[in-house]
Amino acid sequence: MDIEIREMRDNYARFVISDASPQFANSLRRVLISDVPKMAIHNVEFHLGPIMGEDGKEFESVTPLFDEIIAHRLGLVPLPTYLDEFNFRSECTCKGEGCPSCTVMYSLNKKGPSTVYSGDLEPLGSDKFRVKDEFIPIVRLGANQALLVYATAELGTGKQHAKFQAVQAPGYRYYPTISFNYDKLDVEKFDTSCCPVRILEKKQGKIAVTDVEKCTLCGACVDAAPKGAVTVVGDETKFVFQFETDSSISASAALAKASELLEKKSAEIAKQVDSL
């Protein structure tokens, strides 16, 4: 099996896998969705009772939303995740009590009238845990309202809850091959704009494909041409794969982790089969 990277940005990856099977491509997709871990807020403590401002003004610890909704919204905020530095809380040497190897603490202290944003989460400890996407609205506070919370983040996987899913919209399609039978195709009459991704061009009396990897195998060109003049086939051993991350981990880190997990799972199956 071979991987050729076509595009690798901070939170986006596009690559071509060859010499593989649809089952393999699908396992990679599933591991990316449900097994690549990330940090998310899992515990939120709300301060109850009056909150004092710096000038001695008293605020009420009430907001227009229920605490549960605020806790849920905080859970969905993408947090910077350092996979090499953290253990799952349940597997940590602290036996799940919570320590710097498995949890990150945040505080949030905001007074109204104002809007509470994800960027108001203050990491207790290193600044590298500061939320990168700062303007996700959490709740709007009225005059005399304030919010004071302590939140604990820990590692989890998409299998547990969607808030622990670092990879979004992973997908793949068969590698396309488009061929033209010029005995049946009248190039002059053929309308290249039939292709919704605009990859067909007329060139020197023939049809040229500008970027075959953009082809979605929709078959619009096949329908627009006389029967048998254009064929589009997908290669079942080669795939164009792409996915995004929510910026908690980079796309390259997600791909590396997914490959590692897939290898581990396959080795486990092979071991069990051997012992039969």
Ligand SMILES: [Zn+2]
């Ligand atoms: Zn721990």
